[in-house]
Amino acid sequence: TDYLKLTGREPEQVDLVEKYAKETGLWADQMTGAEYERVLEFDLSTVVRNVAGPSNPHRRVATSALHDQGIAVNLDKALAEEKEGKMPDGAVIIAAITSCTNTSNPRNVVAAGLLAKKANELGLIRKPWVKSSFAPGSKVARLYLEEAGLLPELEKLGFGIVAYACTTCNGMSGALDPKIQQEIIDRDLYSTAVLSGNRNFDGRIHPYAKQAFLASPPLVVAYAIAGTIRFDIEKDALAYDKDGNPVTLKDIWPSDEEIDRIVGEYVKPEQFKSVYIPMFNLDEAEQAESPLYDWRPMSTYIRRPPYWEGALAAERTMTGMRPLAVLGDNITTDHLSPSNAIMMDSAAGEYLHKMGLPEEDFNSYATHRGDHLTAQRATLANPKLLNEMVRDENGEIVQGSLARLEPEGDVKRMWDVIETYMDRKQPLIIVAGADYGQGSSRDWAAKGVRLAGVEVIVAEGFERIHRTNLVGMGVLPLQFKEGETR
Structure with missing residues (x-):
């Protein structure tokens, strides 16, 4: 109930929640004598700072282990490149405090603000090649940060508020500085992103970020100062003070007491009410003349969907299908339909x-x-796709959005092959390994293959939500029998 009160819920709702919890036996005070089938013991003193990456959100790595994992290595090389006026190996090109799932917790955001404040006091600065941004999921974040005097501290390090919605986490970080982008291309630089989001699959965050690490908001700020993932964030010096003493992460990391004080003093129920109550004043919203949408034929953002007409509404034969792709394990919805920036040389x-x-x-x-x-x-x-139908002269799988057009056997860009098959009205099939469709439950991961003419996907295993989406779009998901593989 403390959370409900803090976020501005009405007293009647708070009372209702408390009464319901007590009536159903879920009130904490009533559960002291509860008996469980299993008891898990967890030592809170073992909890340390972590990141997840470099390409899966479940690949957790303690920041203290980044060196042993081969991530925070070769810093001397990176620093030497920086002294030469170049971007360093492992350059953090994107540092983003993003995602409503992370920034909805005031403690996380306040921690980032306090770290920024201490960094500014010590004269630390963000590296010039780092594109930084702050996109909280709620406008309330601005209110309590402003009242606490922490928003200017974040802005000074480049973390001004850019939006209140999905941004970098969903691949919408925007374009890089053209000079930075060109240097990455010319040098084939290993560049990374660090963000406080919840997904970091291959190719999701930005086309030029070869890998991405998920981190807490204060760690994101710290990496913007460090400038490279080769930096051992727990040990290496971020800078040196006027007396020549090293400044490390522990010197600017806020304590729990500092965070609690700011949250207790500056996060208020009135802030939540001022933001959210007006959202439900529907009578004040502009009313359209017609309840029907006026479709605009040249729009590239919203167009009348084709799913209930023409070939898409016709019966699927599931005969004479050609394979569009043979894929491995752990194919994510970001492989199937990426959400990131659209490049000029792409089909889109x-x-x-x-x-x-x-x-x-x-x-x-x-x-x-x-x-x-x-x-x-x-x-x-x-661009990270590995279609096992596309191989080089040595038999190695060629990475990229590629497919082999049959029966010609020509290797082309995936969309060019799809377009050819669409013109031929050729039904298609995809073969895949285990955990097909994991990641965000993206509707277009199912819509895209259906529009391409895929009628069947046979895999060693499906992610549950994506399997449901395939069924909803009329694509038949088939699973190999136990012990059988692609």
Whole structure:
């Protein structure tokens, strides 16, 4: 009930929740004598700072173990490159406090603000190649940070508020500085992103971030100062004070007491009420003349969907199918339909260019999900895709959004092959390994393959929600029998 009161819930609702919990036996005071089938013991003193990565949210790594894991290594090389005026190996090109799932906790945001304050007091600065941003999930974050005087501290280090919605976590970090982007290309630089989001699958965060690490908001700020993932964040010096003493992470990391004091003093129920109550004043919203949407035929953001008409509404034969792709294990929805920035040389970029949009307005795949003509061009467009049908002269799988057109046997860009099969009205099948469709429950991961003409996907295993989405789109998910593989 403390949380409900803090976030501005009405007393009647707080009382109702308490009465319900007590009536159903879920009130904590009543559970002291509860008996459990298993008792798990967890020593809180063993909890340390962690990141997750470099390409899966479940790959947790303690920051103290980054060196042993081969991540925080070769810092001398990175620093030497920096002295030469170059971006360092492992450069953090994106540092983002993002995602409503993380920034909805005031303690996380306040911790970032306090770390920024201490860093500013010691004269620490963000590295110039780091694109930093702050996108809380709620406008309340601005209110308590402003009252606590912490928002200017974050802004000084480059973490000004850019939006109140999904941004970097969903691949919408925006374009890099052209000079930085070109250096990454010219040097084939190993560059990374550090963000406080909840997904970091291959190719999701940014096309030029080869890998991405999930971290808490204060750690994101620290990595913006460090500038490279090669930096051992627990040991290496972020800078040196006027007396030549090293400044490390522990010198600027806020204590629990400091965080509690700010949260207790500056996070108030009135802030939540001022933001959320007006959202439900529907009578004040502008009323449309008609309840029907006025479809605009040239829009690249929202277009009348085709799912209930034409070939898509016809019966599936599930005969004479050709394989579009043979994929391995752990294919994520980011492989199937990425949400990140649209590049000019991509199929979607070429389409938007023909529609008259300048490259700076391409935005991301996720923002065009209401226009199937743009969104379907993201199907299997992840540059990290490994289609086992596409191999080099040595038999090695070639990485990229590629497919082999049959019966010709020509290897082409995935969309070009899909478009050819669509013209031929060729039914398709995808074969995959275990855990097909894991990650975000992205609708276009199912819509895209259906529009491409895929009628069946046979895999060693499916992620539950994605399997349901496939069924909803009319794609038949089939699973190999136990012991059988692709």
